Amino acid sequence: MGLLLARKKIDKEYYIIDNVQEETYNIPEDICNNSISFDPNTKLEANEWYYLNNFSAENYFLRIMNRVISTAEYNRLTEVNNTDIDVIVERRNHFVFFQKITASKVIYSKKFCHFLENGCGIREETDSIEIAVIPSIIYNQIEDKLYFRKFSDLTTIFDGIIELYxxxxxxxxxxxxxxxxxxxxxxxxxxxxxxxxxxxxxxxxxxxxxxxxxxxxxxxxxxxxxxxxxxxxxxxxxxxxxxxxxxxxxxxxxxxxxxxxxxxxxxxxxxxxx
Structure with a gap:
């Protein structure tokens, strides 16, 4: 079972969404062998990731990434607009997944028409956030490594990490x-x-x-x-x-x-x- 959380833009605090049975995010195949130590001079190849070692020792490490956290420290998310959320986090096993939420990931209410053999059906979708198959950032607690592809994603989530670049x-x-x-x-x-x-x-x-x-x-x-x-x-x-x-x-x-x-x-x- 995983724990799903969201961060509000207004206060930058994390709120519990729910416990989830299904996996929200996928781990890229063979990410350990398809990753290189972060260097701003190095461009990634297709399917490659950067990593930062010993991430828990850094000042910008978040307590939400600790191996054990107390859910009592986090309020539950209630009555919030999807546009108020800028980060979604999933804690599962020894991984912490982050997805940066941009305006393009917010889907507003729409109606869809499905054409069937004997007519058509109308389905309405309420406001929602598109969940990426692969997250923006992955933290492996056992390796103490942070994996990512875009440095700009880190600066949104980890205050002070801009010092690396x-x-x-x-x-x-x-x-x-x-x-x-x-x-x-x-x-x-x-x-x-x-x-x-x-x-x-x-x-x-x-x-x-x-x-x-x-x-x-x-x-x-x-x-x-x-x-x-x-x-x-x-x-x-x-x-x-x-x-x-x-x-x-x-x-x-x-x-x-x-x-x-x-x-x-x-x-x-x-x-x-x-």
């Missing part, structure tokens, strides 16, 4: 511009757009783990591939957001050269094969 602040962008291999020309912190701010946020952490030798190797690598960026006195001259994007791609090690034809390319997704 946030934009760099003005101070962090300025600190990045002050590094000894960058020189901006008529290009300020205010000119940096969202995509590059997120890349700066991710790359700064990665660079902190490089040795001096690795850092020099990366600088030579960027100089070789990012030929559209001017280079003077050991610094890359950044005039605009496009040149900054090229520099960020270099710091993410996205450039590569084909074995046949010796052509240079930029990878649109980066994935470890170790």
């Amino acid at each position: 946030r934009e760099a602040t003005d101070a962090e962008v300025m600190a990045f511009f002050n590094l000894d291999f960058i020189n901006t020309v008529d290009f300020t912190v205010d000119d940096v757009k969202t995509e590059n701010r997120k890349r700066i946020s991710m790359v700064r952490q990665e660079m902190g783990e490089w040795t001096d030798a690795e850092r020099q190797t990366v600088m030579r690598y960027i100089h070789e591939y990012a030929i559209d960026i001017s280079y003077e006195n050991g610094r890359f001259l950044i005039h605009n957001d496009r040149e900054l994007r090229l520099l960020m791609w270099g710091l993410e090690l996205r450039f590569y050269r084909t074995i046949v034809g010796d052509k240079k390319y930029i990878a649109n997704s980066v994935r470890s094969i170790e």
Whole structure:
């Protein structure tokens, strides 16, 4: 038996809907082997999922995800419009399933005509919410792993999780511009757009783990591939957001050269094969 709950938009609290005998959501086949550790630089293939390890140790872990909860702590859902609900949760066995409810999932009252051999039948459906076969998010309590496909689904449900994929602040962008291999020309912190701010946020952490030798190797690598960026006195001259994007791609090690034809390319997704 599973426990079905819903979250109201107005107060972000979870309410008990009912105990359910049938399974509300399906678990994707072989999700353990079709999942990769979350990396904003990696794009999922078909049927793949991201996962986050040791999720119960994070500040944004919800008490509703604990192995044991007291139903007495949750009020029962009564007299609520379907448009007031933004999340549905099912607890079943050692899984917790989340479905993000968007406006497209709310079905308003409709009448349907079914044509039969000897006439037709009219059936009326009241307001309802469409339940997805596969949920937006799956938490496995035994593995302590959170599985998901879209990071935007997480930000709706888990307050603070945006830190995993946030934009760099003005101070962090300025600190990045002050590094000894960058020189901006008529290009300020205010000119940096969202995509590059997120890349700066991710790359700064990665660079902190490089040795001096690795850092020099990366600088030579960027100089070789990012030929559209001017280079003077050991610094890359950044005039605009496009040149900054090229520099960020270099710091993410996205450039590569084909074995046949010796052509240079930029990878649109980066994935470890170790």
